[in-house]
Amino acid sequence: MWDTEAFDGVYAGHPGRLYRRSAATFDELIAGTRCWTDREFLIHGARRLTYGQFRGALGRVRDHLADLGVVPRDRVMVFGYNSPEWVAAVFALWLHGAVPVLGNRWWSSTEIAHATGLLGLRLVLTDTPLDAACPTSPLAGLAGAFESPGTEARGADSDLDDVAVVLFTSGSSGMPKAVELSRRSVIANQQNILARNGRLPHLLDAGSPQAVSLASTPMFHIGGLSSLLTHFLTGGRIVLSEGRFDAGQVMSLIERERVQVWGAVPTMAVRVLEHPEFGSHDLSSLRSWPLGGAPVRPELLERIRTALPNLRERGLSNTWGMTEAGGFLTVADSRDLRARPATVGRPYPVVELRIDRPDADGVGEVLARSPTVMLGYAGRVDDGTVDAEGWLHTGDLGHLDGDGYLYIDGRSKDIVIRGGENIACLHVEAALATHPAVVEAAALGLAHPDLGEELAAVVVYRGGARPPTADELRRHLAEAVSSFAVPTRWLIRAEPLPTLAGEKVDKVALAAAFETSGSP
Structure with a gap:
C-alpha cells in the first residue's frame, strides 16, 4: 500500500503531486505494526510497553472515551507532556473517528481559554487541573488500559480530506491559531519521510533492525508528532523524556537506552553541548541527529561534528517545514550540508516549491504546495495563507539554487x-x-x-x-x-x-x- 512513485494529480480541487499508492486509514497504519507485537515501543521512566500492549490498550481507551460521551467527529483536546497516556489518547481518538486537538502544555490560562472556546470541544484530557469551558478528564486515568491484554480496536472510516488533527501555531494575528490537518496530510507527511530514507513499512519485517529514538520535543508540536508516527510505523523504540526539556536528562537517557536517533531544535543541541556533564556521558550510540524548527548555523553543525565524531560522516540533517505545511517540506542530509552548509535541502517527492516575486538576487516569499498542507485555520475566514491553487504562502523569504536546493533568507511575518x-x-x-x-x-x-x-x-x-x-x-x-x-x-x-x-x-x-x- 506504499510506494515512492509520484505523479501529477488532483486533490482538494486543485492540481498537485501525489503518490500512486498510499495508506488510506489509521487502521492500515496500526495494522502494519503487528509483526512487532513483542517489541518494546514506549519507554517512560521505569515503564516499558510493547507494541502489543499499546495496541491492546487502544480498545479500552476508546471505550473510556465513549463512556465520557465522545462520539465521531467530536473535538477532544489532549493537554499534557509526552507520556504513554498522551500517545494512546491520540491514537484512540483517531480510531474512534474523533479529532485530537493538541494543546500546548506551556500555554497561559488566557491562551487555554482562547483555544478551548474556539473549537467547541467535547472534552479535555489533561495531566494538570484546568479551568476549561468544557468537561475535563485526567490523562492519568488511562494508565490502567495498559495493565491487561485487550482487544484491538478497529477504526471509524472517513474521507481522506476530513479534519484528522488540530495543532496550534503562533501567527502575526496574536493568539495561537488552530491548524486543521487532514488524514491525507498526516499520511503523506509520513510517506515523504519514509520514502526519502528508504524505510517504507512494506520494506520492513519482524527481522528488521529496531531504531531507538529519544522524544524530548513536545508531541503537541508538528515535529514531535511526526517523529512519533515515523518511529511507530517503522517498528522503532521511543524513549520519552519526562516533563520539560533538560539537557542532563537527555544525555542520561541516550546513554542508558543506547539511543540512536535524537531529533531536536538547535537550542536543545546547544544546551547539550554546553552542559557541564557533556564529556562524562557516553553518547556514542547516536547515529542520527536531525535538526529543525529554527535556522541551523553552519558553526553549530561543525561543533557537533567535532564533539561527536560518530555523527561526522552521515548523522546530521536539517529540515524545513511548519505546522501549516503539515510537517516537513525539505530535507538536507549530511552530504548536502557538507557541500551547502546553509541549505535546508531539496523538497520531498510530492512537495512543490515556488519563489514568489523574487528580487534581483532571486529572493522572494517561499510558496509550497503539497498534499500535507493544512485545510485551513479553525474559526477563521480564509486569509489567503493557502490560495485557490493550493499554494501555502509560508511567510519565509528564500531562494533556490540551480540544483533545486532551498535557502531560507529571513521571514516576512513578524x-x-x-x-x-x-x-x-x-x-x-x-x-x-x-x-x-x-x-x-x-x-x-x-x-x-x-x-x-x-x-x-x-x-x-x-x-x-x-x-x-x-x-x-x-x-x-x-x-x-x-x-x-x-x-x-x-x-x-x-x-x-x-x-x-x-x-x-x-x-x-x-x-x-x-x-x-x-x-x-
Whole structure:
C-alpha cells in the first residue's frame, strides 16, 4: 500500500503531486505494526510497553472515551507532556473517528481559554487541573488500559480530506491559531519521510533492525508528532523524556537506552553541548541527529561534528517545514550540508516549491504546495495563507539554487523563533498595552547564541506616570502569554517609538538601540 512513485494529480480541487499508492486509514497504519507485537515501543521512566500492549490498550481507551460521551467527529483536546497516556489518547481518538486537538502544555490560562472556546470541544484530557469551558478528564486515568491484554480496536472510516488533527501555531494575528490537518496530510507527511530514507513499512519485517529514538520535543508540536508516527510505523523504540526539556536528562537517557536517533531544535543541541556533564556521558550510540524548527548555523553543525565524531560522516540533517505545511517540506542530509552548509535541502517527492516575486538576487516569499498542507485555520475566514491553487504562502523569504536546493533568507511575518517556539510579536505587544502605565510597545527578536533569537521589548510609558519596571511588566504578562513569550530584554522609555513611512514601527532602529544601550 506504499510506494515512492509520484505523479501529477488532483486533490482538494486543485492540481498537485501525489503518490500512486498510499495508506488510506489509521487502521492500515496500526495494522502494519503487528509483526512487532513483542517489541518494546514506549519507554517512560521505569515503564516499558510493547507494541502489543499499546495496541491492546487502544480498545479500552476508546471505550473510556465513549463512556465520557465522545462520539465521531467530536473535538477532544489532549493537554499534557509526552507520556504513554498522551500517545494512546491520540491514537484512540483517531480510531474512534474523533479529532485530537493538541494543546500546548506551556500555554497561559488566557491562551487555554482562547483555544478551548474556539473549537467547541467535547472534552479535555489533561495531566494538570484546568479551568476549561468544557468537561475535563485526567490523562492519568488511562494508565490502567495498559495493565491487561485487550482487544484491538478497529477504526471509524472517513474521507481522506476530513479534519484528522488540530495543532496550534503562533501567527502575526496574536493568539495561537488552530491548524486543521487532514488524514491525507498526516499520511503523506509520513510517506515523504519514509520514502526519502528508504524505510517504507512494506520494506520492513519482524527481522528488521529496531531504531531507538529519544522524544524530548513536545508531541503537541508538528515535529514531535511526526517523529512519533515515523518511529511507530517503522517498528522503532521511543524513549520519552519526562516533563520539560533538560539537557542532563537527555544525555542520561541516550546513554542508558543506547539511543540512536535524537531529533531536536538547535537550542536543545546547544544546551547539550554546553552542559557541564557533556564529556562524562557516553553518547556514542547516536547515529542520527536531525535538526529543525529554527535556522541551523553552519558553526553549530561543525561543533557537533567535532564533539561527536560518530555523527561526522552521515548523522546530521536539517529540515524545513511548519505546522501549516503539515510537517516537513525539505530535507538536507549530511552530504548536502557538507557541500551547502546553509541549505535546508531539496523538497520531498510530492512537495512543490515556488519563489514568489523574487528580487534581483532571486529572493522572494517561499510558496509550497503539497498534499500535507493544512485545510485551513479553525474559526477563521480564509486569509489567503493557502490560495485557490493550493499554494501555502509560508511567510519565509528564500531562494533556490540551480540544483533545486532551498535557502531560507529571513521571514516576512513578524514572528520571533526562540528556541524553536514561535512567538507572535503582535500578541506580546497587545498584552503589554493593557498595562495601565504603557502607551505603546514593540516586541522584536535579537540574535542569541543559545536560543537563536531572544525576545526583546521596547515600552513607552505614560507621561507623568512612574515608569514600570521590567519585573512589573513580566508579572503583568505572566497570565496573558506563554512563559517563552515573556521578553528577556527591555527598554523602558518616555520617547515614542520610531516609525517608517506609513507609521510602521521601525524595528531595525529598535534593534540597533539595544546594541548601543547595553540593556540587559
